[in-house]
Amino acid sequence: MSEAAKPDGADAEPRVGAVLKTARLARRRTLEDVxxxxxxxxxxxSKLERDTVSASVATLVKICAALDIPMGALFEGPAVGEVVRAGSYPPIEFGGTGVAEFLLTPGGERRLQMILGEIAPGGGSGDEAYSLPADVTFAFVLAGSLVIAFPGADGADVHLGKGDAFTFDARREHSFTAGADGARVLWAIVPALPYQTRSDRP
Known part of the structure; x- marks a missing residue:
């Protein structure tokens, strides 16, 4: 394929624009930086994403590499979404003590990150408060209890039990600790953070 406008009658060619645009938006990449x-x-x-031009194989290879998607995905058509199956949640590492965390959103999704946290009794993020390079953090306690602490003159401890939900500024320093019965927590972070899978650890 050449990098030129598609001639009349070219509708039979694979239409890859929607796949590229969906992948780019999921990764929070702009047209400019890609x-x-x-x-x-x-x-x-922009024209390629609208399928008004076609691209060389070499260009498509580079775009797929930039978006971290396989070339084959271009010819599967735009997906309505991506499923992460029960029992197949990838374990990830954000640190802490007595904490096991699993990613519920696809690895390439950068707009939103959903994490399932299993926290042992008394476990948590540690004594030192931290902030996240994100806009919003949401916590929903599925089981057990959790304390989210905000140090400082205007700080406070927020006590959460089963069924409680809490939304706060991710950039504000905080820490969390599970109660005596541990905690199972659904976390949402917007936008997504970089993370390390357990298999990535040295």
Whole structure:
């Protein structure tokens, strides 16, 4: 395929634009930064996402690499979503003591991150407070109890039990600790954070 406008009657060619756009938005990448990485123009990438131009194989390979998607995904058609099956949640590592965490959203999804946390009795993030490079954190306690502490002059401890939900500024320093019965917590972070799978650890 050449990097030129599609001629009349080219509708039979694979339409890859929707797949590329969906992948780019999921990764919170702009047209500008993907185009710069691939060494094409923003306008050309925009046209490619609208399927008004076709691209060379070499260009598609570069775009897929930039978006971290397999070439084969281009020809499967745009997906309505991505399933993470029960029992197949990838374990991830954000630190803490007595904490096991599992990613519920796809690894390439950067707009939102959903994490299932299993926290042992008395376990948690540790004594030192931390903040996250995100906008919002949401916590929903599925079982047990959890204390989220905010240090400082205006700090406070928020006590959460089963069924309680709490939304707060992710950039504010905080820490969390499970109660005597432990805790099972559904966390949502917007936008998604970089993370390390257990298999990535040295």
């Amino acid at each position: 185009a710069a990485e691939v060494s094409i123009t923003k306008g050309y990438l």
